[in-house]
Amino acid sequence: MLLFQGSFIGLCGNVGTGKTTFLEAIAGSIKVIHGHLNVQGKMAYVAQKPWTFNGTLRENIIFGEPFEPVR
Numbered sequence: 001m002l003l004f005q006g007s008f009i010g011l012c013g014n015v016g017t018g019k020t021t022f023l024e025a026i027a028g029s030i031k032v033i034h035g036h037l038n039v040q041g042k043m044a045y046v047a048q049k050p051w052t053f054n055g056t057l058r059e060n061i062i063f064g065e066p067f068e069p070v071r
Contacts, residue, residue: 005041011023020047023045026045027043027045
């Protein structure tokens with residue numbers, strides 16, 4: 001797969017299909033056993049860590065922003 005500078009990639013799949021392992025390999029957290037990996041430039045990894053704070057459902061969705069009923 002060839003990606004260009006400034007590209008954004010989304011990774012999705014079923015539970016247990018290796019998404020986190022793949023991202024950890026790119027981040028250098030685990031050893032790549034087969035193949036090769038080359039990362040140039042900046043990379044951000046945003047883990048999916050669900051959480052809620054003590055508030056209403058609406059407050060947990062809008063995070064202090066104004067409520068937009070149409071949105």
